[in-house]
Amino acid sequence: METLANLESFVRSAETGSFSAAARLLALTPAAVSRNVAILERNIGVRLFQRSTRKLSLTQAGERFLADIGGNLEALQTAISAVSSDRGEPAGVLKVSLPPTFGISHVLPLLPAFLARYPLIRPEWHFENRQVDLIAEGYDAAIGGAFELTPGVVSRKLAMADIVAVASPAYLAGQPLPTHPSELSRLNGIVMRGSRTGRIRQWLMQDGAGNAATASLNENIVLNDPAAMREAAILGLGVTLLILPDVQAPIQRGELVRVLPDWHADAGALSLYYPSRTLMPAKTRVFIDYMVEAFHRDNV
Known part of the structure; x- marks a missing residue:
């Protein structure tokens, strides 16, 4: 044999x-x-x-x-x-890829309670702004947005990824606030260059009435990481476009305010991706169930 x-x-x-x-x-x-x-x-x-x-x-x-x-x-x-554990509990290394800003702010805080429930699981988490190849690179799961669903990979939605415009109160003080996405060009822009495309990402925003318009941000500051863009905005360097979950906490603390509060861009969903298997390892199954339950409960 x-x-x-x-x-x-x-x-x-x-x-x-x-x-x-x-x-x-x-x-x-x-x-x-x-x-x-x-x-x-x-x-x-x-x-x-x-x-x-x-x-x-x-x-x-x-x-x-x-x-x-x-x-x-x-x-x-x-x-x-x-049967690798005497108690039959989910066990082993859990290799997960996460976007740094969202992962650190919203997923990492769930880890203590998760490990308290499943103490034999050993997290190996990679915080990275890229779409990984789950099967070829040996990941048990990945969290991100707009992943291409390659053969053998499935997804579960965790949260919507609405793109909103934000800036610091100090930066906005003393100047007229924009009322339309086209008026963002009057402000300093903090934008992101895509690592795969090499281009500045453009967003089509819409309001509650169904009107649509392109967000016209200047390229005053070009960065390659959402966390850096958020911090640059907090520092008063201009206006930027980020997913709402990434800026909720600074908005609540008063460090940022929404510019054009009635407008947003649809970036799809932040999802949990994992290899499709007839019999999934217990460590992966409990992680998926725990994350989906936590995000649906908190409605991030």
């Missing part, structure tokens, strides 16, 4: 298309993964991969073998995980 290590190496290599990527998921060296797959091929007498210096692709037999064992391997891993 084949060892779990050989089967895991095959399945993860097939999913990621790379021995190196599979090695990162399995905490092995690429050579060890390649060796495990070679042993599996030798034992069953079938070539599972076509190998080249640039590409790793499944043979027809490999595709059939992956379809036959993929779900069974997940079931076996889940069974092993379930």
Whole structure:
């Protein structure tokens, strides 16, 4: 009978298309993964991969073998995980990607109560402004907005991401307030350049009556992080556009005020993303349930 290590190496290599990527998921060296797959091929007498210096692709037999064992391997891993704790509690490293501003302000404060309920889970949280590849990079879950749903990934909505214009009271003092998004061009603008596109993000704002207009922000200050944009606005450097959850606390403290309070831009939803599996690891399932319950309760 084949060892779990050989089967895991095959399945993860097939999913990621790379021995190196599979090695990162399995905490092995690429050579060890390649060796495990070679042993599996030798034992069953079938070539599972076509190998080249640039590409790793499944043979027809490999595709059939992956379809036959993929779900069974997940079931076996889940069974092993379930009995890995003497008390049968959710356990293990929970690797999650989160946007820094939203993650630190709204998700990190939930961690103490979560760990009190599930003390055998060990968080490994990465705060980063990018869309991660959950499967290839070995993440259990990710939180963010407008992720592209790649095959094998599903999402659960946590909160709406309305974009609002904010500035400090000190900056706005002594000058007429804008009444229309086009009038934002009279103010200093704090804007963000997209890391993937290299362009300044433009927002189409709308009011309660259904009117729409483009927010015309000047590019006086260009930053690449929402937290930095928020702090620049608090410092009185100009007006900026950010998701409402990121600026709720400064607004409540009086550090920021909404400019054009009747207008907002729709940035979709902040969602929780995770790999779709027939049998999900307990640590991932309880994290998903806990986050969805917390955000729906608090209505962030």
